[in-house]
Amino acid sequence: MTAATRVLVLNSGSSSLKYQLIDMAGPVPGARRPARGVVERIGEPGSGVADHAAALRTVGEELAAAGHGLDSPGLLAVGHRAVHGGTRFTGPTLVDNGVLAEMEKLVPLAPLHNPANIAGIRVARDLRPDLPQVAVFDTAFHATLPEHAWRYALDPAVADAHAIRRYGFHGTSHAYVSRAAAELLGRDPAGPGGFNVIVLHLGNGASASAVAGGRCVETSMGMTPLEGLVMGTRSGDLDPAVIFHLAREAGMATDAIDTLLNKRSGLVGLCGDNDMREIGRRIAEGDERARLAFDVYVHRIRKYVGAYTAVLGRVDALAFTAGVGENSAAVRAAALRGLEGLGVELDPVRNALRGSGPRVVSTPGSAVAVAVVPTDEELEIATQTRDLVGERGLSLPPPQ
Numbered sequence: 001m002t003a004a005t006r007v008l009v010l011n012s013g014s015s016s017l018k019y020q021l022i023d024m025a026g027p028v029p030g031a032r033r034p035a036r037g038v039v040e041r042i043g044e045p046g047s048g049v050a051d052h053a054a055a056l057r058t059v060g061e062e063l064a065a066a067g068h069g070l071d072s073p074g075l076l077a078v079g080h081r082a083v084h085g086g087t088r089f090t091g092p093t094l095v096d097n098g099v100l101a102e103m104e105k106l107v108p109l110a111p112l113h114n115p116a117n118i119a120g121i122r123v124a125r126d127l128r129p130d131l132p133q134v135a136v137f138d139t140a141f142h143a144t145l146p147e148h149a150w151r152y153a154l155d156p157a158v159a160d161a162h163a164i165r166r167y168g169f170h171g172t173s174h175a176y177v178s179r180a181a182a183e184l185l186g187r188d189p190a191g192p193g194g195f196n197v198i199v200l201h202l203g204n205g206a207s208a209s210a211v212a213g214g215r216c217v218e219t220s221m222g223m224t225p226l227e228g229l230v231m232g233t234r235s236g237d238l239d240p241a242v243i244f245h246l247a248r249e250a251g252m253a254t255d256a257i258d259t260l261l262n263k264r265s266g267l268v269g270l271c272g273d274n275d276m277r278e279i280g281r282r283i284a285e286g287d288e289r290a291r292l293a294f295d296v297y298v299h300r301i302r303k304y305v306g307a308y309t310a311v312l313g314r315v316d317a318l319a320f321t322a323g324v325g326e327n328s329a330a331v332r333a334a335a336l337r338g339l340e341g342l343g344v345e346l347d348p349v350r351n352a353l354r355g356s357g358p359r360v361v362s363t364p365g366s367a368v369a370v371a372v373v374p375t376d377e378e379l380e381i382a383t384q385t386r387d388l389v390g391e392r393g394l395s396l397p398p399p400q
């Protein structure tokens with residue numbers, strides 16, 4: 001009989017379904033990924049993919065064509081990316097009807113993401129009711145934030161009545177990268193003396209976190225992913241009174257302000273482009289708006305590095321990850337310029353070298369190691385799923 005060692009990782013968005021089949025057997029779990037892909041334009045007219053059920057049937061066909069159909073006995077479990085776990089879900093969770101009902105209750109906190117995650121879980125369960133379905137929440141890694149970090153300075157009666165607090169996102173990436181950075185530097189994340197790292201996840205969305213001894217103690221995204229760093233299309237931090245001003249003085253409706261701050265701000269708002277490669281090209285041609293967008297972006301990162309250095313007290317490493325963090329030597333160099341006083345010394349040659357694996361880009365003498373650590377959220381989801389389910393899988397009662 002085939003051992004069940006493969007985890008199907010599903011990331012269901014509102015209009016796309018990404019999947020990876022990850023083999024957790026062997027000396028390097030996740031080294032083998034027999035299939036991966038994405039089904040796009042779900043629910044769009046003319047796309048031929050009416051809903052998430054149809055999308056998962058397509059995934060099933062693609063997996064079957066790769067010789068690993070959804071009915072394969074080698075499949076151990078399905079690991080689902082889930083965005084918002086609120087205060088209810090603080091770790092990977094085996095999904096049953098009760099869990100789905102709780103996830104439904106969290107929809108107001110993530111109206112764009114949670115419904116798609118729930119749809120993905122339901123259709124996967126319908127297709128393979130015997131398989132464990134595990135939800136891995138983007139917020140979970142931040143559940144260890146102390147209250148003085150997660151609480152906003154609001155009347156607790158008002159805040160608590162409306163579930164207003166900092167939750168943080170990208171947690172699966174921060175968990176993976178903080179551990180991988182410790183491994184790269186030969187440190188035990190939670191070992192004696194602890195390992196303190198600031199993770200800078202700079203993708204289209206961007207967030208920073210401070211991780212002490214394997215536990216997250218501070219993070220830049222808040223109740224929603226809008227807070228914190230400058231992002232591709234999101235403003236990040238701003239004075240909340242800007243919103244009242246736009247409503248009163250510019251006559252903007254709530255939804256229009258929401259769209260402005262989430263979709264038409266950040267890099268795209270500042271210069272019209274949200275792709276750092278394009279911004280780099282424009283800067284090389286002397287484009288002033290692109291230069292300003294870049295400067296605002298890296299200044300925000302530098303401020304957070306300083307703040308999180310103070311939060312941690314002692315920093316062992318900074319770890320850059322995601323599309324911009326892994327690929328833009330210019331952003332890393334500009335964000336860390338002038339931080340020698342904090343013990344951060346980037347090595348210009350190492351920083352400029354392109355590479356695909358985890359690597360150190362600071363000088364040998366830098367008190368704070370600077371690392372580039374490619375994130376792997378799918379592997380983290382597969383690992384957490386396998387660890388929860390166990391090597392042999394769980395025997396589940398039939399769905400209620």
Ligand code: ADP
Binds near residue numbers: 205274276324
């Ligand atoms: P997402 O948040 O969508 O997962 P990614 O982590 O894939 O985003 O990051 C996407 C962003 O990474 C792009 O918008 C682009 O700005 C940036 N990026 C990708 N490749 C490069 C590169 N070679 N140089 C600079 N920036 C890059």
